Amino acid sequence: MRGSKHSHAVVLFCITLAFADSSNQNFIQNLQRNVGEYGTSHFSWNIQNLDHANYQSLRAIEDDNDREFRAFLLNHSPKVKNLLAREHVTMERNITNGEHEDKTHKTHQRKLRKRDAALPQRMAILIAKAQPRKIIRSLQKREADNTTQMMIYNIDPWFSIADLMSLRFPKKYDDYFNSWSQSIVLFGNSEIHREEFKHNFNRLPLQIMLELLSLTDKFQHIFWPFNFDQAFMNQRLALLGMSGLSINGHKQKERFYAELEKHQTIKVPVEEERVVLSFDHPDLVEGLNRSGLLEMSKEYVEAGNHLYTLKEQEHITSKVQAAMDLINSTNPELYRAIHQVIGCIAFYKAEQPESVGGTISSALGVIWQDPSVYPDHSVANYAEQIVHEFIHSSLFLADMVHGTYIDRSLLTKSKVYSPVRKELRDFDKTFHASYVTTGVTIFQSRAGNVGDAQTYAGTLRAAVDGLIAIQNKAGVLNASGAAMLQAMDDVLTLIRME
Numbered sequence: 493m494r495g496s497k498h499s500h501a502v503v504l505f506c507i508t509l510a511f512a513d514s515s516n517q518n519f520i521q522n523l524q525r526n527v528g529e530y531g532t533s534h535f536s537w538n539i540q541n542l543d544h545a546n547y548q549s550l551r552a553i554e555d556d557n558d559r560e561f562r563a564f565l566l567n568h569s570p571k572v573k574n575l576l577a578r579e580h581v582t583m584e585r586n587i588t589n590g591e592h593e594d595k596t597h598k599t600h601q602r603k604l605r606k607r608d609a610a611l612p613q614r615m616a617i618l619i620a621k622a623q624p625r626k627i628i629r630s631l632q633k634r635e636a637d638n639t640t641q642m643m644i645y646n647i648d649p650w651f652s653i654a655d656l657m658s659l660r661f662p663k664k665y666d667d668y669f670n671s672w673s674q675s676i677v678l679f680g681n682s683e684i685h686r687e688e689f690k691h692n693f694n695r696l697p698l699q700i701m702l703e704l705l706s707l708t709d710k711f712q713h714i715f716w717p718f719n720f721d722q723a724f725m726n727q728r729l730a731l732l733g734m735s736g737l738s739i740n741g742h743k744q745k746e747r748f749y750a751e752l753e754k755h756q757t758i759k760v761p762v763e764e765e766r767v768v769l770s771f772d773h774p775d776l777v778e779g780l781n782r783s784g785l786l787e788m789s790k791e792y793v794e795a796g797n798h799l800y801t802l803k804e805q806e807h808i809t810s811k812v813q814a815a816m817d818l819i820n821s822t823n824p825e826l827y828r829a830i831h832q833v834i835g836c837i838a839f840y841k842a843e844q845p846e847s848v849g850g851t852i853s854s855a856l857g858v859i860w861q862d863p864s865v866y867p868d869h870s871v872a873n874y875a876e877q878i879v880h881e882f883i884h885s886s887l888f889l890a891d892m893v894h895g896t897y898i899d900r901s902l903l904t905k906s907k908v909y910s911p912v913r914k915e916l917r918d919f920d921k922t923f924h925a926s927y928v929t930t931g932v933t934i935f936q937s938r939a940g941n942v943g944d945a946q947t948y949a950g951t952l953r954a955a956v957d958g959l960i961a962i963q964n965k966a967g968v969l970n971a972s973g974a975a976m977l978q979a980m981d982d983v984l985t986l987i988r989m990e
């Protein structure tokens with residue numbers, strides 16, 4: 493079945509190439525190079541780490557009816573490691589020395605180990621939340637007849653400009669690929685427009701800024717990870733880059749994951765129209781353990797300690813549904829983008845509960861969550877976790893298709909202050925954390941959770957300025973990565989972040 497589909501696709505691909513001009517060939521070559529590099533830096537770890545016992549246990553690989561995939565795995569198993577290129581071996585040594593762990597982007601609300609410690613913190617969260625909501629209500633009441641305010645903050649022209657900045661992406665593959673860097677930035681390449689904007693629209697105190705952002709949905713359309721067309725196209729190009737498989741969009745998500753599985757060697761439960769909630773997929777648990785996202789001992793898993801009870805599963809499912817509804821009513825396009833990109837949310841209890849969940853570059857499409865250690869079980873918090881991890885996933889996918897860094901070895905040498913952990917971290921960690929914070933701020937302000945938006949936003953401007961300074965000095969990001977940094981800076985400028 494898969495074999496025949498595959499050869500059909502190969503034929504299509506050959507026809508495409510036969511009619512292609514040279515710029516199109518360049519496009520395919522560049523795309524395949526980017527995708528190949530991503531696979532080498534991220535997926536090779538999964539493959540090298542796949543010992544024979546693990547391989548046998550991957551029941552979901554369905555090796556009986558998927559000989560092609562089986563052959564692929566055998567070709568890359570440790571027994572034939574000498575087939576791997578030199579760099580792979582070098583990298584493997586670095587990775588086993590702990591660098592692999594560095595690739596995790598776990599969320600960082602540590603488990604509150606002691607109840608004593610938890611109470612005041614929870615109270616602080618509640619107070620922080622209650623306060624702004626009250627202010628918002630009074631502000632919205634005043635808004636109706638307060639023209640002074642409209643003038644002071646220049647709201648009308650500001651919102652109109654935001655509307656003009658709504659992102660748009662070309663529909664043709666190669667145009668989309670070649671114009672990625674121009675499409676995601678807001679102010680274009682002209683410094684003048686940016687400076688002009690800054691001059692006319694001063695930065696606003698955080699609280700006021702968040703209240704004003706909540707008044708319109710225009711700011712939901714300026715942040716590229718929230719754009720559906722972009723999500724769809726990056727997935728399509730990743731599929732094209734991995735396999736040469738160019739499809740008309742029908743069942744693209746399922747096709748993408750079927751292909752990705754061969755490279756990433758993790759079976760992600762996927763349905764075209766839904767985000768699967770995984771509570772008991774042994775093969776996924778094995779893959780998460782192997783990818784390093786969720787490490788658990790055999791004894792822990794065999795005892796079933798990682799599983800939620802049916803009652804807990806029902807509770808989590810209803811919270812996630814409510815959170816997805818909140819996302820959809822806040823930003824329907826973001827909801828669609830999440831459903832296009834995310835295969836499943838894996839709910840398993842960690843053996844060492846240090847974080848509430850995460851994503852990892854070597855297990856694309858999976859969000860791991862452990863709500864048993866959430867400090868706050870509100871629907872808003874569930875929604876925030878999903879949006880947070882989705883932004884990481886969007887950056888991974890963009891990295892796979894467009895590239896981000898010039899030389900990954902520079903990342904550990906370039907430390908920047910992180911707005912989430914509030915400490916110096918490697919360049920890519922702070923880059924990711926800043927992206928997440930930007931997106932969550934935009935999302936939560938519109939969802940009406942200004943308190944949540946405020947949690948990390950206070951140090952965001954400084955973090956992004958730090959990234960820009962390091963980028964100017966050390967040139968860590970390549971053209972596509974630099975555009976992503978510029979896009980984030982532009983978003984902060986446009987929302988008038990202090």
Ligand SMILES: *[C@@H]1O[C@H](CO)[C@@H](O)[C@H](O)[C@H]1NC(C)=O
Nearest residue numbers: 634637638639640641642644
């Ligand atoms: C209108 O807004 C300004 C600025 O926020 C505020 O100082 C003023 O009290 C408001 N006026 C009314 C009538 O609410």
Ligand SMILES: *[C@@H]1O[C@H](CO)[C@@H](O)[C@H](O)[C@H]1NC(C)=O
Nearest residue numbers: 778781782787788789790793
């Ligand atoms: C997880 O991986 C470690 C080593 O990488 C292994 O020792 C352990 O048995 C694995 N756990 C499961 C549940 O497979």
Ligand SMILES: *[C@@H]1O[C@H](CO)[C@@H](O)[C@H](O)[C@H]1NC(C)=O
Nearest residue numbers: 816817819820821823824827
């Ligand atoms: C999401 O929101 C849109 C528009 O607001 C609505 O048409 C659609 O039915 C919603 N989807 C779901 C699954 O609730």
Ligand SMILES: *[C@@H]1O[C@H](CO)[C@@H](O)[C@H](O)[C@H]1NC(C)=O
Nearest residue numbers: 522526894895896970971972
């Ligand atoms: C850097 O970005 C360009 C696009 O701007 C891309 O074509 C190139 O392959 C990327 N390089 C790497 C090393 O990721």
Ligand SMILES: *[C@@H]1O[C@H](CO)[C@@H](O)[C@H](O)[C@H]1NC(C)=O
Nearest residue numbers: 582583585586900901902904
């Ligand atoms: C590991 O990475 C460093 C840079 O981070 C590099 O200098 C070194 O050659 C790599 N290989 C080994 C085996 O350490």
